[in-house]
Amino acid sequence: MKIVYFGTPQFAVPSLVRLIKDPDFEVVAVVTQPDKRRGRGSKVTPSPVKIVATEAGIPVWQPQKIKKDTDTLNFLHSTQADAFVVVAYGQILSQEILDMPRLGSINGHGSILPTYRGAAPIQWSLFNGESETGVTTMLMDAGMDTGPMLLKETIPIGLLDDAWHIAEMLSKLTAELLLSTLHKLDGQAIRPIPQTDDQATYAPLIKKDDYIIDWQRSALEIHNQVRGFYPNCLTQLRQQSLKISKTIPLFDGGWSQLPQDYQALKDAYANLEPTAPGKIAAIWKNRGPVISTGDGYLLLHQLQPAGKKAQSGWAFANGGRLEVGEQLGPS
Numbered sequence: 001m002k003i004v005y006f007g008t009p010q011f012a013v014p015s016l017v018r019l020i021k022d023p024d025f026e027v028v029a030v031v032t033q034p035d036k037r038r039g040r041g042s043k044v045t046p047s048p049v050k051i052v053a054t055e056a057g058i059p060v061w062q063p064q065k066i067k068k069d070t071d072t073l074n075f076l077h078s079t080q081a082d083a084f085v086v087v088a089y090g091q092i093l094s095q096e097i098l099d100m101p102r103l104g105s106i107n108g109h110g111s112i113l114p115t116y117r118g119a120a121p122i123q124w125s126l127f128n129g130e131s132e133t134g135v136t137t138m139l140m141d142a143g144m145d146t147g148p149m150l151l152k153e154t155i156p157i158g159l160l161d162d163a164w165h166i167a168e169m170l171s172k173l174t175a176e177l178l179l180s181t182l183h184k185l186d187g188q189a190i191r192p193i194p195q196t197d198d199q200a201t202y203a204p205l206i207k208k209d210d211y212i213i214d215w216q217r218s219a220l221e222i223h224n225q226v227r228g229f230y231p232n233c234l235t236q237l238r239q240q241s242l243k244i245s246k247t248i249p250l251f252d253g254g255w256s257q258l259p260q261d262y263q264a265l266k267d268a269y270a271n272l273e274p275t276a277p278g279k280i281a282a283i284w285k286n287r288g289p290v291i292s293t294g295d296g297y298l299l300l301h302q303l304q305p306a307g308k309k310a311q312s313g314w315a316f317a318n319g320g321r322l323e324v325g326e327q328l329g330p331s
Contacts, residue, residue, distance in 0.1 A: 001026070004101070005031070006084060007088055008089055015108060015171070018178070020056050027058050031072070033062065066097070083182060084105040111135075118145060134152060136150075136151070148192035148193055211229055213244065215292075227246070235328045237326065238326075244303050246300075268282070269297065277294050278293075280323070291328060
């Protein structure tokens with residue numbers, strides 16, 4: 001089967017690699033976003049998908065606006081592809097493009113559709129405290145993740161899983177599900193199922209304000225924010241920005257979901273003195289600072305002070321000589 005692959009970030013790499021390695025498929029071209037400036041040095045860098053395609057000797061197309069790029073559209077027509085496969089490409093495809101291949105355009109989306117349509121399904125599913133997520137393959141239409149569904153696969157979400165960990169698992173799952181989808185479509189062994197719009201939820205692009213921690217919220221809500229938007233959530237300490245990347249929520253009813261080595265913290269938790277949200281309630285040896293919230297406490301497991309590398313909560317508490325009673329966030 002002749003495939004044109006559309007994808008850009010690391011999440012899309014496993015599916016491309018899987019298609020390249022499978023003798024049943026020929027990836028005739030890859031379409032990805034233009035090179036952009038990335039990292040501290042702001043060097044112009046190709047997308048992860050482009051790097052893989054180039055190493056495999058596959059032609060790469062990088063239109064700024066694919067719907068208006070005549071050269072790209074003419075090329076896509078000329079491929080006579082059996083299917084276009086799309087994983088986190090980053091541009092909306094026109095109906096003209098979607099209709100070009102014999103089998104249509106197939107998307108691997110990182111949620112259990114019709115929930116979490118949109119740009120950031122993994123992040124928002126964690127933010128909302130979902131207990132499971134998954135991958136859905138679908139035939140694309142001109143809407144935002146609204147096309148008829150083909151196959152689904154789910155995985156559980158653990159209390160300490162973060163967006164990077166879930167994305168890594170789902171990217172591998174997407175690769176396997178896409179191959180199965182393509183085989184079944186080609187053999188007419190799969191029936192597309194329309195989505196139910198009244199059950200749909202949305203996962204919009206993450207904005208800067210979404211990263212700001214409100215210590216009035218509960219420990220579990222803040223923890224879900226931190227792991228969902230990993231590693232970018234922010235607070236303030238001593239009038240300096242402080243990035244919080246990993247936390248352990250401490251609240252009644254949550255202990256059974258924590259690893260065994262945290263069970264020993266129950267007694268210390270029971271002895272915590274109530275204090276205002278955002279204040280350091282305790283500093284636990286070899287663990288880190290414990291912050292009071294609107295409901296429960298949050299152990300800061302990993303963080304990054306402005307201009308420094310990420311470090312453990314305990315290393316930060318020691319190096320910064322933190323004191324019980326200090327306030328995080330706006331005072």
